[in-house]
Amino acid sequence: MSTDTDSPPGGNDAPLRSGADRWSATLLRHDLPASVVVFLVALPLSLGIAVASGAPIAAGLIAAVVGGVVVGLLGGSPLQVSGPAAGLTVVVAETINQFGWRTACFITAAAGLLQILFGLSRIARAALAIAPVVVHAMLAGIGITIALQQLHVLLGGSSRSSAWENLTEMPAELLSLHGDDFFIGAVVIAIMLSWKYAPGRLRVLPGPLVAVAIGTGLSLILPGNVERIVLSGSLFDAIGLPEIPSGGWGAVALAVLTIALIASVESLLSAVAVDKMHTGPRTNFDRELMAQGAANVTSGLLGGLPVTGVIVRSATNVQAGARTRASAFLHGIWILVFSVALVSVVQQIPKSALAGLLIVVGIQLVKLAHIRLAHRTGDLMIYLVTVVAVVFLNLLEGVLIGLLLAFALLLWRVVRVSVSATPVTGTDRWLISIDGTCTFLALPKLSAELAKVPEGAHALVELSVDFLDHAAYEAIHDWAAQHESHGGRVEFVELGSAPMADALTGPPVRGQARGLLDGVLRPWRADGNPITTGVAAYHRRNAHVVRPHMDQLRDGQNPHSLFMTCADSRIVPNLITNTGPGDLFTVRNVGNLIPKDGRDNSIEAALSFALEELRVDQVVVCGHSGCGAMKALLGGVPAGPGLGDWLANADAGVDRWHRGHPVGTAAAAAGFDPADQLAMVNVAVQLETLRAHPVIRRTMRQREIAVSGLFFDIGTARVLQITADDLSEISDPDLAVLAAVTH
Known part of the structure; x- marks a missing residue:
């Protein structure tokens, strides 16, 4: 039974307090500063997206608060930041134009419920099956559409209902240019584009915030009459319940599905991108999708824009050093405080300043890297068609056209055959x-x-x-x-x-690749004579491939190594050394032994021919695990007629193993059994025998050669290097296959 004296200092709740202290330190050192940076980036973007969508200005702030607080509390992506996104601007504008603002809020809430169902159904990852080129083109199309809309606002007018009208009426807008609005917007664009060249200390401030702040300041001190943002009352005054549609439920259902799908895909793709930016916990996609749905239900019920994960804010969050979801939550709190306490500041912002901001954001959605990638991968046509369809039709139709074209191209590639x-x-x-x-x-x-x-x-x-x-x-x-x-x-x-x-x-x-490997390693599977069947398979599958190489070898061989190994059928020298025909001069016998004093004419002939006639650069002795010869030496397998005399050539290895050879000790420490320990010691001893051999010694006096040892562990398919007193694994693919020990 424990007493107070048995407890750690501070009592049994000290570990809890320690964990709380660590959490507090993370919050104060990392998440709190990051939340302020994200807030400064999110504020102007939220206002601009509300303007571009044709929604009340307060709707952008409500969505930013809800995205930060709700997704920050419930989300499955630790560092993703949510709020109103440029990717939904076009479809939201179309929805408001078709159904009105209050019904659009109902559609947002319904889309959130659908997202929750997506998350509960565990299909979040299925949204990632959309071809990346279509997603990239969708974002580019959205960016172009936003830029075309906001160009009219920049020039002092108002955006038109379609991209075609925005294009065709641009000359008339230029003729009626409002110089004050254009100047402010141009200043914002210039600051945004040049901010990356600002001094290091100055770049700590978010570029969008600096650009809008300077544009607003200029509008207050310069003569002229620019059009400004209008907020009717406080943020709480803008909160109102959505309006249920009175009819047209088919069109409503289509709008709900469109917003739910686009918001889900954008959030999930953003989460994937954010996961690549940090080394912390990975995203729970289903949980993230349900949190996005809950945020959209809340935003729709309060009168806010649709919410989605936003890559610009999320990347800022990671770069600012955030560690947990607390940063996203706090950024939403800061937006709420600002929107309630500093409404008068918001109303000083010129619309043209936000237009300049959105034009840059839209242009940045068209990434040259995506276009180059589509060109390299043969998907440029899909990219261009999707962009044009998104710009001149609508977002849903453009994406569907892109997906159909991507599927058609995939089908053509899959069934294509060259004859x-x-x-x-x-x-x-x-x-x-x-x-x-x-x-x-x-x-x-x-x-x-x-x-x-x-x-x-x-x-x-x-x-x-x-x-x-x-x-x-x-x-x-x-x-x-x-x-x-x-x-x-x-x-x-x-x-x-x-x-x-x-x-x-x-x-x-x-x-399958495995079937091809089986064909290389052991091509016969049919009944009958395995050799003749294998030869037939060789003629059918491999002869044509090796024929040009073998033709070069018809007049002679020029191997680089003499490879001396066991006769065991499981050892395939060319396989474990990644070599081909003409590379290895191979000698095999039971136990990979080299008798002393010239007692074996076959070994003597092989050594002399390899070193003096073929002039190989290295000699390799390779043992292996589970060797029957080593087991016989330990008494595990009885020696048959003639085998005992041959294995007597390994007595020196057995003796050295019993006396604690360093290689055997290292093998034991690595977990190898006695037979494998002896096999490794045997390789080390055979290396000593080779180096003392007259042919080897004579060759070493004439030129440089390498003598090395290997051990093939059959169970793991690993190749170990054996030296006179140690063993190590050969694992670096950039090194030579045989890491030689030269003398």
């Missing part, structure tokens, strides 16, 4: 290449190319397909049978991951 039949110069042979996804859709092209091959010709069919359906298989097979019946010859080379043989065994499936 060509060309004669091989100087011979009577024809090369038929079939590359891609080969289905019944390829039959017209396939039959046309195959028909080019003349009767009696030798045809090599090179199949590099990842999908082959029965119709395509049958067309190829029937053509081959007919061609051979007329005296021709058809040879198949299958380089892809979808073998022809599988076309008859079941429904077609897309080839």
